[in-house]
Amino acid sequence: MQAELDLLRYDLFAGIRHGISTRHGGISDPPYDSLNLGFSTLDDEECVAENRSNFARALGITSVELTTAHLTHGSDVAVFDATTPDDWPRAWHPVRAGSRRFTWVFEADAVISNVTGLTFLLTAADCTPIFFLDRLRGVVGAAHAGWRGTARGIAGHVVRHMTRSFGTYPADLVAGIGPSMGPCCYTVGREVVDAFETFGTRPALVANGDSVRLDLWESNRVQLQAAGVPSDSIETMGLCTGCHVSDFFSHRAEQGRTGRMAGAIGL
């Protein structure tokens, strides 16, 4: 019997098609149980496809309407502008090497769009999905922010690209910071702290004896505020994947043998 597929949603995004999955509501076997949405895992492709169909249905669409991020752990922003459909940076691509099943893919860790009918999917297992919405101009955005993307300032990049491409005023934006490895669990090494310095950003760190933990939520919240998003327009779920492996896939807590959650948003 398949468990209910409930998506996590933000109050600030009410009325906008969006949601973040948990690991509940799918058909995959351990260690991918049960709602694994990542074709990049070693999970059975048929199970992932079925899970994606269920995920899409919970969003009120079909899986062919999903455009999936092929993550690069960089900070590029893919732009989908309704006035220039020939320039949309997407390709019809096999879901994994050798597969005969295809899906729309864009190569970036962030996306912005004013196109009605496109919904963007970003997978994660410890990194935080961040959503963006400018209701006045009808623009949505999404970013996948692990330590690499956060060090590169990806949240601020998305805000600036929305301004450049669609005329968004940051003060009109709302943003949502999703589940990820939290400041309670995310012990990081020197190379992570150094990466922030390299890119001129600042990590929010929590001291823990001889080690430090990275607070991805606070690091990204500070970047959003610095980019002009009002503090009361930023919603943080505050759910740690490492603390709640019964509800979330955690790459770290499960030593890499796990599935992928997904965040999706579209107009």
Ligand SMILES: [Zn+2]
């Ligand atoms: Zn935790």
